Amino acid sequence: MTQQHLTSEISVEKTIKKAAKERQFKGMSLSERKLARRQKLIEAGIQAYGTHGFFSVTVKDICNEAKLTERYFYESFKKxxxxxxxxxxxxxxxxxxxxxxxxxxxxxxxxxxxxxxxxxxxxxxxxxxxxxxxxxxxxxxxxxxxxxxxxxxxxxxxxxxxxxxxxxxxxxxxxxxxxxxxxxxxxxxxxxxxxxxxxxxxxxxxxxxxxxxxxxxxxxxxxxxxxxx
The missing domain is CATH 1.10.357.10 (Tetracycline Repressor, domain 2)
Structure with a gap:
């Protein structure tokens, strides 16, 4: 086996392991979890803005409604x-x-x-x-x-x-x-x-x-x- 083939196999193996690791949490990949968190923030926003009004709602309020930390808010939205x-x-x-x-x-x-x-x-x-x-x-x-x-x-x-x-x-x-x-x-x-x-x-x-x-x-x-x- 050539060095090039060995390097290629190692790269493939790492990719497979990375993908498998991503799915270790509740059967969801990292990107899927991120998308799910974004959707929870949107649903929380509809509830909070639609109930109290945009100008009465803070990022913290949205996160409390979504049961997520502010770190995850800024993962999906700048403000x-x-x-x-x-x-x-x-x-x-x-x-x-x-x-x-x-x-x-x-x-x-x-x-x-x-x-x-x-x-x-x-x-x-x-x-x-x-x-x-x-x-x-x-x-x-x-x-x-x-x-x-x-x-x-x-x-x-x-x-x-x-x-x-x-x-x-x-x-x-x-x-x-x-x-x-x-x-x-x-x-x-x-x-x-x-x-x-x-x-x-x-x-x-x-x-x-x-x-x-x-x-x-x-x-x-x-x-x-x-x-x-």
């Missing part, structure tokens, strides 16, 4: 704002996907699409007040105080979603792209302000009242655009 951003993006993605799925399932009837999309949005907020607080209260405050570009850009996805929704309902609409874009921005702003008021008011307004207030505006728009079409 609390990074964890909050990660959580915000995860929650907003889930919200937007559910809304779009509901709209597509209700197609092609425009009124059904309006009802399905708005119902999906407000149902998710009501069913998980933590999500509602993080997206429609804390994220707005973080964006305003820190001029957070990622949060602003992510929230503006709803503009594009509504834009696509309008074009899907009325493909032959007699408006240019800029006009439709402005309408979409206005609708998003209206729904966002209704959602903020609902969440900050502790959901005291009934689901039906909130839903109806938004459906009226969308239905009026639909009627106006139908006349133009």
């Amino acid at each position: 609390s704002e990074e964890l909050f951003q990660t959580i915000f993006l995860q929650l907003i993605e889930s919200l937007q996907q559910n809304v779009m799925q509901a709209v597509m399932q209700a197609a092609p009837d425009p009124k059904n699409m309006i009802d399905a999309g708005l119902s999906a949005l407000f149902s998710m907020l009501k069913n998980d007040p933590r999500m509602a607080r993080i997206i429609y209260i804390d994220a707005m405050l973080v964006q305003e105080l820190h001029n957070h570009a990622t949060i602003h850009e992510t929230m503006s996805r709803f503009d594009r979603m509504i834009h696509a929704f309008v074009m899907l309902m009325m493909p032959h609409i007699n408006l240019n792209e800029k006009e439709v874009s402005l309408i979409a921005t206005g609708l998003n702003g209206y729904v966002t302000q209704i959602a903020i008021r609902w969440v900050m008011g502790g959901f005291r307004l009934s689901f039906d009242e909130v839903l109806h207030s938004c459906k009226i505006v969308f239905a009026s728009l639909l009627q106006t655009l139908s006349e133009k079409e």
